[in-house]
Amino acid sequence: xxxxxxxxxxxxxxxxxxxxxxxxxxxxxxxxxxxxxxxxxxxxxxxxxxxxxxxxxxxxxxxxxxxxxxxxxxxxxxxxxxxxxxxxx
Numbered sequence: 001x002x003x004x005x006x007x008x009x010x011x012x013x014x015x016x017x018x019x020x021x022x023x024x025x026x027x028x029x030x031x032x033x034x035x036x037x038x039x040x041x042x043x044x045x046x047x048x049x050x051x052x053x054x055x056x057x058x059x060x061x062x063x064x065x066x067x068x069x070x071x072x073x074x075x076x077x078x079x080x081x082x083x084x085x086x087x088x089x
Contacts, residue, residue: 002043005036005050012061014039016069024062029055 003010015024019035027035032055036042044050 002041004043004045005048005054006045008054008057008061009065011036011039011042011058012065014041015058015062016065020066020069024059024066027059029059032059 003014005011015022015035018039022035029052033050036058037044
Protein backbone atom coordinates (compact mmCIF):
# COMPACT_ATOMS: atom_id res chain seq x y z
CA UNK A 1 0.00 0.00 0.00
CA UNK A 2 1.28 3.45 -0.84
CA UNK A 3 0.31 6.80 0.60
CA UNK A 4 1.24 10.45 0.06
CA UNK A 5 1.31 13.75 1.97
CA UNK A 6 -2.47 14.13 2.04
CA UNK A 7 -2.99 10.75 3.75
CA UNK A 8 -2.48 12.28 7.18
CA UNK A 9 -4.13 9.52 9.22
CA UNK A 10 -2.12 6.82 7.44
CA UNK A 11 1.10 8.78 7.96
CA UNK A 12 0.31 9.14 11.67
CA UNK A 13 -0.39 5.41 11.95
CA UNK A 14 2.81 4.49 10.11
CA UNK A 15 4.88 6.88 12.23
CA UNK A 16 3.47 5.28 15.37
CA UNK A 17 4.17 1.79 14.05
CA UNK A 18 7.58 2.40 12.48
CA UNK A 19 8.92 5.20 14.71
CA UNK A 20 7.13 4.54 18.00
CA UNK A 21 10.34 5.27 19.92
CA UNK A 22 10.10 8.98 19.05
CA UNK A 23 8.00 11.49 21.00
CA UNK A 24 6.12 13.52 18.36
CA UNK A 25 6.05 16.55 20.67
CA UNK A 26 9.83 16.89 20.39
CA UNK A 27 10.11 16.59 16.59
CA UNK A 28 10.92 19.69 14.56
CA UNK A 29 9.22 20.02 11.20
CA UNK A 30 12.47 19.49 9.29
CA UNK A 31 12.93 16.12 10.99
CA UNK A 32 9.25 15.27 10.64
CA UNK A 33 9.48 15.75 6.91
CA UNK A 34 12.49 13.42 6.75
CA UNK A 35 10.71 10.82 8.90
CA UNK A 36 7.64 10.86 6.67
CA UNK A 37 9.69 10.64 3.50
CA UNK A 38 11.56 7.63 4.90
CA UNK A 39 8.41 5.67 5.79
CA UNK A 40 7.91 2.38 4.01
CA UNK A 41 5.12 2.84 1.49
CA UNK A 42 5.38 6.63 1.26
CA UNK A 43 5.27 7.95 -2.31
CA UNK A 44 4.61 11.65 -2.78
CA UNK A 45 2.47 12.69 -5.72
CA UNK A 46 4.25 14.65 -8.42
CA UNK A 47 4.08 18.38 -7.74
CA UNK A 48 2.60 17.97 -4.27
CA UNK A 49 3.84 20.74 -1.99
CA UNK A 50 4.61 20.37 1.70
CA UNK A 51 4.08 23.31 4.01
CA UNK A 52 4.07 24.03 7.73
CA UNK A 53 0.29 23.64 7.98
CA UNK A 54 0.44 20.12 6.54
CA UNK A 55 3.34 19.12 8.79
CA UNK A 56 1.49 20.52 11.81
CA UNK A 57 -1.58 18.45 10.92
CA UNK A 58 0.59 15.34 10.58
CA UNK A 59 2.27 16.02 13.92
CA UNK A 60 -1.09 16.45 15.67
CA UNK A 61 -2.46 13.28 14.09
CA UNK A 62 0.68 11.43 15.24
CA UNK A 63 0.22 12.73 18.79
CA UNK A 64 -3.42 11.60 18.73
CA UNK A 65 -2.48 8.17 17.34
CA UNK A 66 0.12 7.61 20.07
CA UNK A 67 -2.40 8.68 22.71
CA UNK A 68 -4.99 6.27 21.32
CA UNK A 69 -2.41 3.48 21.44
CA UNK A 70 -1.63 4.28 25.08
CA UNK A 71 -5.33 4.42 25.97
CA UNK A 72 -5.87 0.99 24.38
CA UNK A 73 -2.97 -0.42 26.42
CA UNK A 74 -4.50 0.89 29.62
CA UNK A 75 -7.88 -0.56 28.69
CA UNK A 76 -6.21 -3.95 28.21
CA UNK A 77 -5.02 -4.01 31.80
CA UNK A 78 -1.71 -2.17 31.62
CA UNK A 79 -2.92 0.34 34.19
CA UNK A 80 -0.43 1.66 36.68
CA UNK A 81 -2.94 3.67 38.70
CA UNK A 82 -4.48 2.96 42.10
CA UNK A 83 -6.02 -0.39 42.90
CA UNK A 84 -7.07 -1.31 46.43
CA UNK A 85 -5.56 -4.30 48.21
CA UNK A 86 -8.97 -5.43 49.33
CA UNK A 87 -11.96 -4.54 47.21
CA UNK A 88 -14.94 -2.86 48.83
CA UNK A 89 -17.48 -5.35 50.15
